Amino acid sequence: MSKTLFDKVWDSHVVQHIEDGPDVLFIDRHLVHEVTSPVAFLGLKNRGIKVLYPERTFATADHNTPTLNQHLPVKDELSANQLKALEENSKAHGIPYWGLGHEKNGIVHVIGPENGITVPGATIVCGDSHTSTHGAFGAIAFGIGTSEVEMVLSTQCIMQPKPKKMRININGSLSTGVTPKDVALFIISKLTTSGATGYFVEYAGDVFKAMSMEGRMTVCNLSIEMGARGGMIAPDEKTFDYVKGREYAPKGADWDKAMEYWKTLYSDENAVFDQEISFDASEIEPMITYGTNPGMGMGIQNNIPLADAVEGGNATYKKSLDYMDFNEGETMIGKPIDFVFLGSCTNGRIEDFRAFASVIKGRKKAQNVTAWLVPGSHKVEEAIKEEGILDILHEAGFELREPGCSACLAMNDDKIPAGKYAVSTSNRNFEGRQGPGARTLLASPLVAAAAAVTGKVTDPRELMEEVVA
């Protein structure tokens, strides 16, 4: 029978199917961070059991960590407690722990792929909804709650009803200035934040084939923002090249054996999806969000939709624009902004810093803008230095901070003040997401860079053309 990529990976991990209930799904690799794990470890302690497979479990500190002076003790007492708890729990259960200052430390969804923990055909979970990132490698990867973290720690399994399957096809080629982030924001704007709830998405077509691994990670990362549990892309030579030689990737004969399996990971020609959606790449412009969920995005040159044109939820829509202090029908271009955040598991990889640098090179940071540039990991930080990007940033008046989730969810001190506007490369523009009262405009690293040097919402293509000329 013809199978989808998702079916192939899912079905091979089912330990037991419960009639009129979920599947018991075996998890190959489990990523753990400080915020969603302490109560799970407490559960194990209360039951008197140990982590079943510590060798399949990896822990890092990223969510509540400072992005300045990481060599000093963490000042915030509650954050310090969580970090200490994770360190102690990891030690007690024999789990590798990459805490602050460790060379492998970074955002959990950046370091997984970097260290070869993320491989094709694997099942990967983490107590974080953006675990969908790892689907870029043809893995089934999704976020779970703390009760489920406890399940995986204690039994390496979770119980999940099998989701429905959706395929999103985009053919053609992307225009200049259109990045993977724009592709994702475009899809979400079309499907809404709940359009893929109950589904696992496969991305297919020219655009994703042509995309780098970093770009694929950005797209899969944002799958959750349209409600999907996860998204995945069939692995190809680019995927295998990326994985090969990384620390936790298979080696020697194991590599050959793995490759045999990985090469079977694609949707069969006649495989049936519950829903199939297609777009043309030429429809996609550089995107920006104007509201308080990631589905409220549009081409940067467009006007904010009229409330009457929005399907249902008129009151909710107006509440959202009130929060942002925007008016229906107006343009976003030229709106002054206060902060720029480059980073997060969505856009905190080396390619994102390259893109940002390409626009700000030879320009100066706008006086009215505070810019927080936060690499996704120490490895990204190293690459930024090695490639000379740090010099470009410094010359333009920017500083680089230390790795972590930072202002994406503002659990640490990196909070956008109330009422201020931030052009952010992160993943959520919910009310207060980046600090109580903060107003977030989600966009690509190119749009963020254009805003950082002009101090207002600017179409990056204008600056890019100048460079070319």
Next chain:
Amino acid sequence: MAYDKFNILKSSAVPLPIENVDTDQIIPARFLKATERKGFGDNLFRDWRYNSDNTPKEHFVLNNPIYSGKILVGGKNFGSGSSREHAAWAVYDYGFRCVVSSFFADIFRNNCLNIGVLPVQVSADFLDKIFKAIEKDPKTELEISLPEQTITILATGESETFNINGYKKENMLNGFDDIDYLLNIKKDIEVFGQKTPL
């Protein structure tokens, strides 16, 4: 952790007719720093409920004494965004045992089921009827029967059925959790684990 059994719940309800309520609203990230599952109810809907100086926002429904009960009724796509189970904990800790909406985000729904809060998905029409009934009489009661899988507006007798899979239903009726189940089949899991490469 085993949780409270759920059978039939008869209660007035708190209406929150807003769509796409995300888990950052249910519990903002800055309140996720605990290492124990305690006290999250105090910060349920923190930034909608309190001003920055911690005084209550008069117009928010949780600060309006005419609304109370163990049932929270939310707009479409309730619980979207972050996977933080703290959101479900906050809902539970505040005193809700059931959330009603016309559509739930996936992870939030699972998290609720895993801690014994029943997510009841109704049609858009029925949700509207519930909101209207509460608007008419804030003390109006809903009855949710898990055995029958029905939700009824007692004042009008209007009723609708809801879905839950048989396995989860048994768990909720008996207060069992998934870990108990998984630990019981640990031998099978270990056999599976042995043949599954790292």
